[in-house]
Amino acid sequence: MKQVMILAFLSLAISATAQQPIVKEKWHWDQPLKQDTLAGYVQVVKVDNVLYISGAVARDVTPEGIAQVYKALEYSLTSNGATFQNVVKENLYTTDIEAMKKYNEVRKAFYKGDYPAATWVQITRLYMSDAKLEVELIAHLPR
Amino acid sequence: MKQVMILAFLSLAISATAQQPIVKEKWHWDQPLKQDTLAGYVQVVKVDNVLYISGAVARDVTPEGIAQVYKALEYSLTSNGATFQNVVKENLYTTDIEAMKKYNEVRKAFYKGDYPAATWVQITRLYMSDAKLEVELIAHLPR
Amino acid sequence: MKQVMILAFLSLAISATAQQPIVKEKWHWDQPLKQDTLAGYVQVVKVDNVLYISGAVARDVTPEGIAQVYKALEYSLTSNGATFQNVVKENLYTTDIEAMKKYNEVRKAFYKGDYPAATWVQITRLYMSDAKLEVELIAHLPR
Numbered sequence: 001m002k003q004v005m006i007l008a009f010l011s012l013a014i015s016a017t018a019q020q021p022i023v024k025e026k027w028h029w030d031q032p033l034k035q036d037t038l039a040g041y042v043q044v045v046k047v048d049n050v051l052y053i054s055g056a057v058a059r060d061v062t063p064e065g066i067a068q069v070y071k072a073l074e075y076s077l078t079s080n081g082a083t084f085q086n087v088v089k090e091n092l093y094t095t096d097i098e099a100m101k102k103y104n105e106v107r108k109a110f111y112k113g114d115y116p117a118a119t120w121v122q123i124t125r126l127y128m129s130d131a132k133l134e135v136e137l138i139a140h141l142p143r
Numbered sequence: 144m145k146q147v148m149i150l151a152f153l154s155l156a157i158s159a160t161a162q163q164p165i166v167k168e169k170w171h172w173d174q175p176l177k178q179d180t181l182a183g184y185v186q187v188v189k190v191d192n193v194l195y196i197s198g199a200v201a202r203d204v205t206p207e208g209i210a211q212v213y214k215a216l217e218y219s220l221t222s223n224g225a226t227f228q229n230v231v232k233e234n235l236y237t238t239d240i241e242a243m244k245k246y247n248e249v250r251k252a253f254y255k256g257d258y259p260a261a262t263w264v265q266i267t268r269l270y271m272s273d274a275k276l277e278v279e280l281i282a283h284l285p286r
Numbered sequence: 287m288k289q290v291m292i293l294a295f296l297s298l299a300i301s302a303t304a305q306q307p308i309v310k311e312k313w314h315w316d317q318p319l320k321q322d323t324l325a326g327y328v329q330v331v332k333v334d335n336v337l338y339i340s341g342a343v344a345r346d347v348t349p350e351g352i353a354q355v356y357k358a359l360e361y362s363l364t365s366n367g368a369t370f371q372n373v374v375k376e377n378l379y380t381t382d383i384e385a386m387k388k389y390n391e392v393r394k395a396f397y398k399g400d401y402p403a404a405t406w407v408q409i410t411r412l413y414m415s416d417a418k419l420e421v422e423l424i425a426h427l428p429r
Contacts, residue, residue, distance in 0.1 A: 021226075021229075022284065022285050039261075040261070041233075042261075044260065045232070047231045047283045050283075052232040052281070054260040054261055081305055082305060088310065088331045088338050090327075097411060097413060101413070104326060111326060115327050116327065116331055116338070117330065119377070120413045121420070122412070123266055126264060129241070138338070140333045140334060140336075141308065142308055143334060163427075164371050164428075165371070165427065167374065180401075182404075183397060183401045183404070184376075184402065184404035185401050186403070187403065188403045195375040195424070196403060197403040198405040236407045266409055267409065269383070269406070269408070270387070270406045
């Protein structure tokens with residue numbers, strides 16, 4: 001308890017020093033709001049020359065589901081002045097890696113032979129209870 | 144075996160070329176050491192104008208547990224000249240996404256309506272055997 | 287369906303605006319190709335002064351397996367003008383965190399007392415069906 005109070009005090013003391021906001025550009029499917037205020041996230045945050053892109057999802061790890069995910073990512077990229085050429089890192093989360101490997105050609109077509117660093121892991125579930133695939137990206141724009 | 148020896152030789156040869164260290168600023172709860180030498184990690188690494196923030200954890204995915212995680216992150220941010228406004232990416236790992244969704248308002252209050260790109264996944268366990276929630280962040284400072 | 291067509295149209299319209307490619311340097315074990323065109327990924331992408339390093343893997347979470355992962359990462363780093371001193375973020379995925387904690391000294395030796403921000407999670411499986419450990423890194427080079 002004492003610790004918590006000291007921590008709270010220190011927090012206030014440090015917060016009192018001037019902190020400068022950064023310039024972020026947000027992009028979301030729902031243009032006017034530019035973020036999902038219900039779940040509390042943004043599809044794309046642009047800061048400096050970097051795009052942080054939230055996971056795009058699909059309900060099935062099928063050619064259709066995979067295409068849906070990468071089309072959503074493609075749209076997230078092109079809407080922010082980038083293409084898959086700009087992608088430097090991919091993190092793929094799925095409940096079924098075997099299916100993802102089976103239909104990887106669908107994913108690979110989007111990269112047009114120019115691949116990023118990538119890590120794939122199989123997890124137990126995603127945000128939506130029926131989602132089975134989620135892919136997030138980091139992309140760099142020219143400086 | 145041969146491969147390993149060639150690899151070891153190449154490693155040495157390449158290591159021999161001058162490599163320049165980067166300037167990192169570390170921050171950890173335990174001020175004097177500035178890192179956890181037992182587990183081998185640092186709570187916050189500042190490099191260039193970026194803060195890489197290790198996962199903060201809680202034992203329960205309850206309003207109290209979630210508040211504990213985000214207070215720890217808030218402290219990690221403010222101690223390094225940032226606030227949640229500086230957060231551009233959130234990765235949330237939990238053993239119970241349903242509970243996290245149920246109490247998301249507690250998390251959202253910390254962002255004050257200004258959300259980052261975010262990906263949530265449900266995993267089977269975390270570093271501490273009894274932890275159920277871990278959240279890591281990337282924050283940018285003004286250049 | 288209508289939505290999809292509108293989306294396709296907007297995509298084309300946005301794609302029509304000039305997009306500038308970024309300069310990426312790729313590094314892969316298989317030097318001539320500089321990427322794995324079968325799985326569709328690159329071991330290391332260098333962009334600006336950042337190295338995005340794909341997960342290195344091992345079949346067993348034993349001292350030998352852990353050493354194998356970190357030797358592969360060390361080689362990925364030194365081949366790109368960096369060392370573990372340049373690592374700012376580590377994400378470790380394993381099917382057995384308890385074993386990883388047991389043999390953490392093997393991992394720690396590679397960092398030589400200079401640790402990064404790190405998050406470890408236990409997942410159900412990795413890309414290769416028999417892999418049990420995968421570690422990915424972000425490293426910064428001097429600007």
